[in-house]
Amino acid sequence: MTLAEKILSEKSGMKAEAGDIVEASIDKAMSHDNAALVIKYFEEIGMPLKIADKIVIILDHRVPANTIKTAEAHKRIREFVSKYKIKNFYDINYGICHQVMIEEGHVSKGMLIVGTDSHTTSYGALGAFSTGIGATEMASVWATGKIWLKVPETYKITITGELPKGVFAKDIILHIIGELKADGVNYKACEYYGIVEEMALADKITIANMSMEMGAKAALFGGDNEGPYEKEFEFDVSELSPQIACPHSVDNVKSIEDVEGKEINQAVLGSCTNGRIEDLRIAAKILEGRKIADDVRFLIFPASMKIYREALKEGLIDIFIQAGGVVMNPGCGPCLGAHEGILASNEVAITSTNRNFKGRMGSKEAEIYLASPATVAASAIEGKIADPRKYL
Amino acid sequence: MLIKSKVIKYGDNINTDVIYPGRYLEIIDANEMAKHAMEDLDEKFHEKVKEAKIIVAGKNFGCGSSREQAATCLKYAGIEAIIAKSFARIFFRNAINKGLVAIECKDVDKINEGDELEIDVEKGEIKNLTKNEIYGVKPLPPFLLKIIKAGGLIEYLKEGKNEV
Numbered sequence: 001m002t003l004a005e006k007i008l009s010e011k012s013g014m015k016a017e018a019g020d021i022v023e024a025s026i027d028k029a030m031s032h033d034n035a036a037l038v039i040k041y042f043e044e045i046g047m048p049l050k051i052a053d054k055i056v057i058i059l060d061h062r063v064p065a066n067t068i069k070t071a072e073a074h075k076r077i078r079e080f081v082s083k084y085k086i087k088n089f090y091d092i093n094y095g096i097c098h099q100v101m102i103e104e105g106h107v108s109k110g111m112l113i114v115g116t117d118s119h120t121t122s123y124g125a126l127g128a129f130s131t132g133i134g135a136t137e138m139a140s141v142w143a144t145g146k147i148w149l150k151v152p153e154t155y156k157i158t159i160t161g162e163l164p165k166g167v168f169a170k171d172i173i174l175h176i177i178g179e180l181k182a183d184g185v186n187y188k189a190c191e192y193y194g195i196v197e198e199m200a201l202a203d204k205i206t207i208a209n210m211s212m213e214m215g216a217k218a219a220l221f222g223g224d225n226e227g228p229y230e231k232e233f234e235f236d237v238s239e240l241s242p243q244i245a246c247p248h249s250v251d252n253v254k255s256i257e258d259v260e261g262k263e264i265n266q267a268v269l270g271s272c273t274n275g276r277i278e279d280l281r282i283a284a285k286i287l288e289g290r291k292i293a294d295d296v297r298f299l300i301f302p303a304s305m306k307i308y309r310e311a312l313k314e315g316l317i318d319i320f321i322q323a324g325g326v327v328m329n330p331g332c333g334p335c336l337g338a339h340e341g342i343l344a345s346n347e348v349a350i351t352s353t354n355r356n357f358k359g360r361m362g363s364k365e366a367e368i369y370l371a372s373p374a375t376v377a378a379s380a381i382e383g384k385i386a387d388p389r390k391y392l
Numbered sequence: 393m394l395i396k397s398k399v400i401k402y403g404d405n406i407n408t409d410v411i412y413p414g415r416y417l418e419i420i421d422a423n424e425m426a427k428h429a430m431e432d433l434d435e436k437f438h439e440k441v442k443e444a445k446i447i448v449a450g451k452n453f454g455c456g457s458s459r460e461q462a463a464t465c466l467k468y469a470g471i472e473a474i475i476a477k478s479f480a481r482i483f484f485r486n487a488i489n490k491g492l493v494a495i496e497c498k499d500v501d502k503i504n505e506g507d508e509l510e511i512d513v514e515k516g517e518i519k520n521l522t523k524n525e526i527y528g529v530k531p532l533p534p535f536l537l538k539i540i541k542a543g544g545l546i547e548y549l550k551e552g553k554n555e556v
Contacts, residue, residue: 021533033417034459034460037420037460040420041546044550045546045549045550046550047549061417062417066418067418069418069419070418073418073420115458116458116460117457117458118457118482120458132458132482133458134458134463134482134485134486134489134490135460136460136486136489136490136546137485137545139545143549148535182452182455183478183480186452186455186478186480186481187481215452215455215480215481217481249405249407336409336414336457337409337413337414337415338414338417338418342415355407355409355456355457357407357409357410358409358410358432358433359409359413359432360409360414364410364432
């Protein structure tokens with residue numbers, strides 16, 4: 001059986017094979033600021049709260065509150081959490097939901113986790129079947145503790161070769177998305193094998209997180225390599241260059257050689273995709289003793305407060321500030337264009353985040369290029385999209 | 393369940409950021425959400441939707457964020473059905489859960505903007521009244537139809553049929 005089949009069999013109490021529709025019990029139900037919507041729908045249903053101990057709420061999307069509407073939503077969430085004694089509540093001082101879920105020990109292998117965020121696939125890095133759902137469906141999960149799921153077919157993705165210097169997990173997953181395209185894994189689970197199995201948890205999270213950008217229902221590490229697999233892919237990365245996803249879709253992926261020199265206005269380092277300590281370290285290594293270009297804004301937002309503190313201890317934050325960067329509080333910040341670092345028309349950003357859709361980070365006339373933290377740091381220095389390999 | 397209306401046509405990979413931009417995620421009222429539907433994709437959407445209640449699109453409609461507002465805003469803006477070559481999975485679930493008909497159809501390339509369609513949701517049949525063509529589609533599973541007919545998952549659960 002595939003890992004997805006094993007987990008969904010266990011959670012539904014029946015033999016779950018690809019194509020079956022199962023009703024499965026969830027282990028954790030995660031929501032962020034959109035818990036305000038979930039609460040609204042949950043109260044409309046009018047059923048009792050069944051799974052208070054499984055609910056995790058983490059405020060991260062618009063923190064601290066950017067508008068009165070957001071402030072009211074946060075207030076409503078805090079009142080609900082208090083009323084129903086939801087113990088796993090993380091206010092604005094923790095960080096991005098996916099990072100906090102993992103840091104605070106809410107994720108382990110074999111769990112079934114749903115979250116009202118598409119990048120919930122991140123927890124597959126630890127071998128959990130985790131997937132995104134909408135607010136209404138989450139309200140139903142709160143009331144029933146269960147969800148219906150179609151057991152997905154699984155694609156096996158194997159990465160081979162030795163990863164060249166200056167090329168990272170982000171480049172690997174961008175390359176895969178460029179090859180398989182934005183709907184290449186739609187409705188499917190993927191299991192990852194090969195050199196990525198030996199990579200750091202941070203790298204696995206980056207890959208599981210961004211698998212969503214090709215439609216994956218779940219992206220799993222730690223499988224048993226049993227199959228059956230509907231499709232198998234192998235990617236040799238030994239000759240891979242740093243990869244860039246160009247406007248306005250994540251599957252519009254080019255090698256750095258085809259994009260370098262493009263002038264930028266803003267460089268963004270952080271997010272649930274690439275805001276971990278390993279990401280900050282590599283960027284700091286490139287930036288140490290250097291200054292960013294005069295006309296560039298460089299924004300850094302660590303994925304969690306724990307990472308922020310670690311970066312402080314290691315002196316990374318000082319390096320960023322000395323280089324001319326602006327270090328922000330952990331949160332989703334500019335990634336989704338809700339606040340903090342919004343782009344004006346005709347501006348260009350290079351970012352270690354996960355989406356480059358039109359209007360994602362602000363004006364729909366802006367351009368967004370996605371890259372690894374190293375490429376973001378190199379580009380901040382040069383004021384144009386730059387190859388990080390010369391700095392490493 | 394019959395839906396008869398004209399068509400607004402879009403392409404492949406229409407993502408949730410252009411359907412409902414992130415800058416409006418703070419909004420909780422559905423009618424207010426509707427004002428921003430398709431804001432970053434189609435400036436004429438609200439004009440078109442006055443007489444065209446069916447969206448026809450290419451593959452991977454609704455890809456990207458899990459934001460349910462993308463389905464909610466379309467429904468409250470007046471859209472009654474979306475026909476696409478394929479849907480991104482979270483959007484598909486959100487559409488059903490909000491009581492918005494979402495149907496996969498291989499023949500969307502034969503349908504043009506402004507065509508008048510009649511969708512028989514139970515039967516799984518789309519009539520193109522403008523071109524006098526019929527496109528067969530896989531009917532939605534019965535339990536999804538029940539959710540749609542109730543007006544969405546909330547209404548369905550409220551009816552006490554909490555067999556999700």
